[in-house]
Amino acid sequence: MKAKRLLGAALALGLGLGAVTSTTIVEAQGKKSSKAPAAPAIAATPPTTKLSIALIPRAQDKKAKTLSWGMTPAQVASVIDKVIDESHAEDFRKTPGGPNLTKLEQQVQQEKIEFKQSRVDFGATPTGIDSTPLKGEYTYNNKEAMLTYERGKAKTHFFFIQDRLWKIIDERTLGEGSKAGKDYAEAVSKLANTFGIAGRVLPADFDNGRYSTEVDWKDASTHLRAVQRHDTALAIILEDNVTLGNLDALRPNKPADDNGIDPAVAAAVRKDGAPPDPKQDEKKK
Template identity: 55%
Template sequence: MKAKRLLGAALALGLGLAAITSATVAAAQQKRGTSGASAAAPAKPADTPVTKKTIALTPPGIAWGMTTKQVAAVIDKMLDEAYVPRYKAVSPGVKMRALDAELAEEKSAFRRSRIDFGGLPTGIDATPLKGEYTYLNKESMMTLTRESGKRYFFFIQDKLWKIIDEHPLGEKAARGKDYASAVVKLATAFGVPGRVTPPAPDKGRYGNEVDWKDAATHFRAIERNDSEIAFAYEDLVTLGSLDSLRPNKPVDANAIDPAVASAVRKEEPPPAPPPSADKPGKK
């Protein structure tokens, strides 16, 4: 609750908002136990605000619907360009060959980073990325690791539909000193305040989020911790079709195994028959 109040205060201060969303305020009032003479009907959640500027995907050349091979080719080009200054600083010989090997390894590491979310659990389940993918629905992920941070590319049926970037927070961080200030910067850049959404673990959301969208992309600013924020970019077309693209739903770990439930039902004694209407009463 403290984090939500701080976030709301920062948005109100930076953007002149009277409130963030009626849904968030209502939820906060319920948790604080406040009540009035008459309770207002709960408001419907606000729609995702539309940005006044296009949400750009990077690096240049990346587009929704690309295959893993096509994305790898774009990353190859990006890495080639990133290494140009370093190539200019060395002469042909041992150092240049070492640079060639380093560049080739970065390209190869990106391809090897692919994880397929098949029938077996992965180590990703123990990371903040849990909830961003499902199993047995032809989903996969590739990770680009560089000094600037990590970028995750998510695919469904071998088509790119989501990108998540991790960014540091702090006094000297480009994104802001904390989550609230980072959200204010985003609202200023997009030209409109975002929609605040509280955590909902049952829906795969484990932290506060603020979101926006344009004609093609849904953008989420995800609160990770005091020193990190994540930016998620999602293809709106795929997002609207996720139910059909994910026919295999996650299994509830707390649910009773069907075989056990069936055995329990068989062991239960049959219900006693109702009293017969022909049975004589006491005289």
């Protein structure tokens, strides 16, 4: 969705998305005045929700163990096992004994195995995840990994640092009849109603690794980002506040600058096109 279309819809919903200046408005004002008004400053931190942010997914059984930050992959898998069991509860009720029941039990067991086998480790070798919208949510060579729970077209990704859960990304579909909302503006409106406060709007900022519009909130333990994927999808990203505050220390190996110039090449190139001076280079050494 184009920025001005999104922002116009959001303004109509009164979500505070007017913090981002519409391109159309700026152009119109530019015709009347040579000086366009500066966009309002973005808050330094997201607003605090009035309702605690729950980690997802979670089992309907209130006695079942729920997800929490710092869990190991095995602990997360035990929670997802319960979620998978519940997702097939109705199938088990409708399926009589015999071969059909055995087949259903095998299907459920296979889903649990596939989740455990979905692990991707972000080591020294680049992965295919770099070509997806998840790029930028992880780094390499910092003991990071990901597990993915799939059911139909829906996906939930679990991110780990040093084998401790610190981020969950739930991909949601938008459209008529969707529980998330018919479009991004409606989805953000629903979240604002749930949390009792409008979120902070963060426009796309490619220089800082933000590739699309986001609206975020936080509570005592969790940072939530509602990220626009495209017209018919958004991602709900949950992050552990403690880990966020320590990311620099947890990620000692920084990514290389893909747009950087090799130092040897830079040293050999002069502004005037002249070849390097060996004497000067020797002095520098």
